[in-house]
Amino acid sequence: MASSSGRKVQQIGCPAHPEAHLIEDYRAGDQICSVCGLVVGDRVIDVGSEWRTFSSDKNAADPSRVGGAENKLLGSSDLSTMIGDARGAASFTADGQSKYQNRRQMSSSDRALTNAFREIALMADRISLPRTIVDRSNNLFKQVHDGRNLKGRSNDAIASACLYISCRQEGVPRTFKEICAVSKISKKEIGRCFKLILKALDTTVDMITTGDFMSRFCANLRLPNYVQRAATYIARRAAKELDIVPGRSPISVAAAAIYMASQASEDKKTQKEIGDIAGVADVTIRQSYKLMLPRAAELFPPDFNFHTPIEDLPEL
Known part of the structure; x- marks a missing residue:
């Protein structure tokens, strides 16, 4: 049996003009010879955007269906399907019940992580912190959340402490009062969570200098x-x-x-x-x-x- 590696891949081209450049008609899904106009391939898959995105137009709705970026820190990786509100007579049964319902809701763990990540992003934006610090803070919060090391502490306090630790680890430290100014948590509570996180994750931060x-x-x-x-x-x-x-x-x-x-x-x-x-x-x-x-x-x-x-x- 001949190995598959020995097979030649058939190249699409015009029989009469093999060196001619092929033009792709994305609307019809055809490949056309640029010399004689012969259709040499059909049913070409368009891998581009389904609609044109008008990102600069604030009043028009963006019809893009690709969704947000995948977040690997969440258990579902943001791939859970949520069905919108039913519309039209075909969407309801004779009793008036919606035919299509959400079979899978976001888990409580993912909901807590999503809320914490949103809070971290808001705090970082208020004091103009870069994305690298936000990502490090999200990872720290994920480790603490999965390890269940700070039971009884509010997620907002843990998120604030994670942001403080990330700033120091990235070499751009902020004071406790600066974190308190953009957070809802007291300086005392953030300090407690800071010490508990360092101990639970067995990590360290560099000493602060003038x-x-x-x-x-x-x-x-x-x-x-x-x-x-x-x-x-x-x-x-x-x-x-x-x-x-x-x-x-x-x-x-x-x-x-x-x-x-x-x-x-x-x-x-x-x-x-x-x-x-x-x-x-x-x-x-x-x-x-x-x-x-x-x-x-x-x-x-x-x-x-x-x-x-x-x-x-x-x-x-």
């Missing part, structure tokens, strides 16, 4: 680059090299460094302005700043152009 927030905070405050560089230098010297702010969070140290650098420049910012952007209280900035002020001469970069001398910086 540099993770400095560029974003300074950009939101509209500070020039030289002030941002000085604040980054001050925070690194105070937290790592000189260790004069022990026990202080990186966010409060970053906020205090921005305050010190801005007060020494001509673009001065108040504690309240910085606190609103960084999400820390004025008293927190003040406490870190008081620890740094006595050694301010050692904290500024050598090439910093002082608009206000160090001895004239506010003592609070």
Whole structure:
């Protein structure tokens, strides 16, 4: 028996003009010779869109029937069939009952996942997070949901904690208060879920440093680059090299460094302005700043152009 690999595949072409280009008539499903017009193939399957999509027309309904993208995180992979409302006399029995009914509804597990994924996407959109973080958050939530490790915790709290973890793992950390601002959950509850998820999934996140927030905070405050560089230098010297702010969070140290650098420049910012952007209280900035002020001469970069001398910086 000859192997199937040895068979030659028959090529469609015009007998009289084998080298001629074939034209495909998608409406009739024919292949036509471009030289003599001979129909050399019929019943060609059109793999294109069934209808033209008018995506720019908001008033017209899109007749595309391809549906949404497949989500492999769901048990049904989004392939469950949902029958719409019955219309016309042929859709009803003599008793008035609908002939076609949904035999398969979305499972409660898929419904919970779908709601959580929607909540994660909404939160990420509010703080302009990329799609990679949304996908990582969805995967984290799926692992927690399948493992049933956080029973009794609300799905919204778990979703918020997954988004916080994903931000840190992707190298673009957000503060708890930033996540709280776009979520319905308290900072305390998100923190609890954060610790439980790390323990349940046996995963880790990198330690937060002052540099993770400095560029974003300074950009939101509209500070020039030289002030941002000085604040980054001050925070690194105070937290790592000189260790004069022990026990202080990186966010409060970053906020205090921005305050010190801005007060020494001509673009001065108040504690309240910085606190609103960084999400820390004025008293927190003040406490870190008081620890740094006595050694301010050692904290500024050598090439910093002082608009206000160090001895004239506010003592609070």
